Amino acid sequence: MTADAPRQQYSASLATWLNDGWIATRRNLIKIKRVPDILVFTTLQPIMFVLLFTYVYAGVIDIPGSTYTEFIMAGIFAQTVVFGSTYSGSAMANDLKDGIIDRFRTLPMSPSSVLVGRTNGDLLINTISMIVMMTTGFIVGWRIRSSPLEAIAAVALLLLFAYALSWVMAFIGMSVRSPEVINNVSFLILFPLTFLSNAFVPSDTLPTPLRIFAEYNPVSALVQSARELFGNVPEGAPTSDVWTQQNPVLTVLAGIAIMLVIFVPASIRKFRQISTR
Amino acid sequence: MPEGGTGRPNSYGRMSLATSNICRVSFIEADSLKKTYTPRGASPVHALDGLDLAVPQGTVTALLGPNGAGKTTTVKVLTTLITPDSGTAIIDGIDVIANPERIRPIIGVSGQYAAVDENLTAFENLDMVGRLYHLGARTSRARAKELIALFDLTEAQNRPVKGFSGGMRRRIDLAGALVTRPRVLFLDEPTTGLDPRSRLGMWDIITTLVGEGTTVLLTTQYLEEADQLADSISVIDDGKVIAKGTSDELKASIGGQRVELSLVSADDSAAAREILARYGSGEPTVTSDGRALTVTADDAPAALQRILADFGSSGIQLFDAGMRRPTLDDVFLRLTGHVATLEDESPENTKKKVKK
Numbered sequence: 001m002t003a004d005a006p007r008q009q010y011s012a013s014l015a016t017w018l019n020d021g022w023i024a025t026r027r028n029l030i031k032i033k034r035v036p037d038i039l040v041f042t043t044l045q046p047i048m049f050v051l052l053f054t055y056v057y058a059g060v061i062d063i064p065g066s067t068y069t070e071f072i073m074a075g076i077f078a079q080t081v082v083f084g085s086t087y088s089g090s091a092m093a094n095d096l097k098d099g100i101i102d103r104f105r106t107l108p109m110s111p112s113s114v115l116v117g118r119t120n121g122d123l124l125i126n127t128i129s130m131i132v133m134m135t136t137g138f139i140v141g142w143r144i145r146s147s148p149l150e151a152i153a154a155v156a157l158l159l160l161f162a163y164a165l166s167w168v169m170a171f172i173g174m175s176v177r178s179p180e181v182i183n184n185v186s187f188l189i190l191f192p193l194t195f196l197s198n199a200f201v202p203s204d205t206l207p208t209p210l211r212i213f214a215e216y217n218p219v220s221a222l223v224q225s226a227r228e229l230f231g232n233v234p235e236g237a238p239t240s241d242v243w244t245q246q247n248p249v250l251t252v253l254a255g256i257a258i259m260l261v262i263f264v265p266a267s268i269r270k271f272r273q274i275s276t277r
Numbered sequence: 278m279p280e281g282g283t284g285r286p287n288s289y290g291r292m293s294l295a296t297s298n299i300c301r302v303s304f305i306e307a308d309s310l311k312k313t314y315t316p317r318g319a320s321p322v323h324a325l326d327g328l329d330l331a332v333p334q335g336t337v338t339a340l341l342g343p344n345g346a347g348k349t350t351t352v353k354v355l356t357t358l359i360t361p362d363s364g365t366a367i368i369d370g371i372d373v374i375a376n377p378e379r380i381r382p383i384i385g386v387s388g389q390y391a392a393v394d395e396n397l398t399a400f401e402n403l404d405m406v407g408r409l410y411h412l413g414a415r416t417s418r419a420r421a422k423e424l425i426a427l428f429d430l431t432e433a434q435n436r437p438v439k440g441f442s443g444g445m446r447r448r449i450d451l452a453g454a455l456v457t458r459p460r461v462l463f464l465d466e467p468t469t470g471l472d473p474r475s476r477l478g479m480w481d482i483i484t485t486l487v488g489e490g491t492t493v494l495l496t497t498q499y500l501e502e503a504d505q506l507a508d509s510i511s512v513i514d515d516g517k518v519i520a521k522g523t524s525d526e527l528k529a530s531i532g533g534q535r536v537e538l539s540l541v542s543a544d545d546s547a548a549a550r551e552i553l554a555r556y557g558s559g560e561p562t563v564t565s566d567g568r569a570l571t572v573t574a575d576d577a578p579a580a581l582q583r584i585l586a587d588f589g590s591s592g593i594q595l596f597d598a599g600m601r602r603p604t605l606d607d608v609f610l611r612l613t614g615h616v617a618t619l620e621d622e623s624p625e626n627t628k629k630k631v632k633k
Contacts, residue, residue, distance in 0.1 A: 016411060023408045031396045034437055099392035103453065106356045108381040109409040275358040276388075 013110070020109040024117025028091075032125065038087070042125050046080045046133040053200065054140050061201060065234030073142045074154075074226035075199030077133060078219055081162035082194055084126040086186040088118045089169035093179040099276045112268045119166040126162050130155055145231030154229035157252055161222050164259035171267040174274055199223045203245075204238060215242040218255045224248035303367075304461060304492045305332040305355060310364035312350055312516075324350040325361060326516035332494055332509075337487050339507035340496040341609075347516040348496035349389060352465045355494070356386045368461060382410070385459030387451045389466045399425060399433040399449050406453045417456075424452040428482070444475030451482065462486065464495040468502060480505060500606055514613045528603045531611045532558065534577035535601050536584060541594040543567035552587045556580040568596070573603075 032038055053076060058068040095101045095114075104114050134142075134155075144151045169186065176182050196214050197203070203214040214220050225248040227233050244251040307330040315321045325347050332338040340348045353359045355366055357377035366373040373380050393402050400421050407417030425434050428448045433441050438449060447467070454462060467483065468476040483506055487493055497503050503510045504524045511521040520527060536557065540549055546567035553561040557572030557580060564570075574580035577600045588595060 019411065020409060023405055027394060027397065027405060030401065031394075034396045098395075099388050100394060102353075102358055102388055103386070103392035103406075103450075104409070105358055106381060106384065106386040107406065107409045108378065108411070275353055 017110045017113065020113035021116040021120070023109075024113045025120040026117075028117055028121030029124065032121065038125065039128075042084070042129050043132045046076065046129050047136045049076050049080065050133055050136045050140060057200075063202070063234065063237075065237060066232065067141065069137075069141050070143065070145075070232045070234075071202075071227075072200060073133075073137045074223050074230060074232060075194075075197075077130065077158050077226055078161075078197075078199055078223045079194040080129050080133060081126045081158050082165060082190055082219065082222075083186075084129055085122050085162040085165035086169050086183070086190065087125060088122050088166040089173035089176075089182040089186060090179040091118055091121070092170045092173035093177055093182050096174060096177055096274060096276060097179065101271070101274060102276050105272075105275065111272050112264075115167070115170055115264075115267050115271060118170055119163060122166040123159060123163050126159055130159065142232075146229060150229045150231070154226045157225055157229070157249065158222065160256050161252055164256045164263075167263040167267055168259055171263050171270060174267065174270045177277075193217060193219050197223060202238075203240060215240045215245055218244075218251070220245065221248040221251040221255070225252050303331040304334040304369055305330065305338075305494060306365075306367045307331075307351070307355065308365045310351065310354055310361045310366065312354065312359065312361045323516050325354070325364075328364070328513065328517050330494075330511060330518065332492060334492050335490045336508040337483075337493040337495065337506055338509045338511060339503035340494065340513055341498070341500065341503045341510050342496075342513040343498055346513045348498075348513060349465055350516075351513075352386075352463050352494070352496060356384060356463050357381060382457070383460050385454035385457065385462045387447075387454040387462070387464050387467060389469060393438050393446055393449045393453065395439040396437055398435050398437055399430045399452075400435060402438065402449055403452055403456060406456045410457045412457070420456055424455060428452045442475075444471050444478065447471060447475070447479065448482075451479070455486070459491070461492045461494070464493060466496055466498065468497070468499065476502075500604065500609065504604075512609065512612055519612050520608070527608045531603055531608055532573040533575050533603075534573075535571050535603060535607070536574050536577055536581050537597075537599055537601060538570050538584070538588075538595060539597040540568045540570070541596050545591075545593040546570075548591055549588065549593055552584055552591070552593075555587070556583045 050073070053072045054069045057072070061068050061071075063071045092101075092115075095104075101114070105111075169182075172185070173179075173182050176185065196206075196210055197217045197220040198214055199219060203211050203220060206214055221244050224233075224239075224245055228248065233239075239245055307328060310325045310328040310330075311323070312325040313321045313323050328347060328351055330338070330340075330351065340351060342348055350359070354361050355368065355373060357373060357380050360374055368380055369383060371379050371383075394405070397405065403421035403424055404417050407420050408414065410417075412420060425431060428451070430445070430448060430452065433445055433449065438446060441449075451464070451467065454464075464483065468479050471479060480502070483493070483495070487506070493506075495502075495506065508523065509521065510524055510527060511518045512527070513519065520530070522530070536553070538549065538553070540546065543566060546563060549570055550561050550563055553570055553572040557574050559573040561570050561572040572580075581598065581600055585595075585598060
């Protein structure tokens, strides 16, 4: 009996954790259903990006051995999921402001579940975005030129990177406390981060200082990984000598690991201390 | 274990909780709670400065004080939301600071503003709270339905909370605090910002709960509310309790009845004041317009008669004259030297005021 006790306690707390995580996730799913602008933004904005970039720039930017449409898709995927991760930041700041976090913190629920539910919400939004973008991409001529397994790996990598970023954003949202500030800050940080990368133009076309930034930019590694895994890198295309560009998948995996290892515990610790002012 | 309400001497020593039909074991007990915030670029703010509190089981205690007095901070410490810098807090024998996870299952909390999810319906909000108390799906749904009927929320049952009035949201929030039939209920300014009708409705609900034996700690800046609902009142200011006792005890502590007079002309103010000082037992107070005067009197009817006689012979014309029992406004004025300010109710204003 005594040997079973800790195990029972463990399975009870695991069940509790799963229950609480699910309840918190369900709350965010209902929100996606009830607040149409999230869904509109999640579906229409990626379609708009795919169409704008492929039709506006396709004639201007020349990708040897391939088409701009093939080149740009990984960039649009990365940009969209990265921005999709910011919902967690503004949602946590909003919940804090509205006193909902105070309510949750006085309940006997596991402290991580609000964050788990929130980041799961982002994951779902991003999954919907990915499906919409890939469908639109297919229509305008984008093709997966690798194996299905590699394509799945590409999607998984994009979603996982954004999921890890959601934890970072949740932490920032709880620290900054203002939904308006978090929206502006994420815009100011994420826009340059996604544009000063290889997402929309090959990085070797950029002026030297920007090129160096773009080569080390983690978003570039993400884009490069997706491009390689979807088979959208044309034969003989020049790749930067920088290690992170030579080993993009490893770089992205390391980035995901670093974000999760630091920000999952940090966010949970933060959550246990915060309260509406 | 120290006895509720009687254990701690204060500057008004004779105000002890003497009600005999109350079980005298403290259910909530806070001792020398201190909490200091240091806002960036400002001097430290002592939100709690050695606050003591004892709430006997099955009673209602009101924390009465103006904005920034430390009411909400006290509730936050007792509901595990913040950790004090020093001091102890015990609920039902459990140390709140050391074992917050053992406190959460037995408490219910309803905050200053309704902490409900706007995108969820009333039912979904209550069901979510039930599931997070680990009631199980079936029990949780049944309890949510029960509370919806009890709180007259049928209208909001299946529509997102977003479109509902403040009073309705507050009812959903309070219902959320009652999902598990908690043994102790914390109500932080339950009626702040509500219209008079919703306030009366809220009072009815709270009175019913108390009748069922729930221990309640409520905070309020409405003196009338504390008078109406609480068995015992702790007046707090600047992070500590400055007086405690029953409403009647507090009133008694500041003397007998008041004689109140309104003059037709402010020109008679000085003469009238002199007459009041002659028959009253304390210094008369005069409003800024000079037309309304008040004085405490041990034998108010006799004092009033004499004052009226003197007014007659001095030719002072009266607009109104009467006697009244002291109100909690008088208590507050006497204890803190200032009247409880009610004009600033938003949390933003509170914050500024606290920071000074």
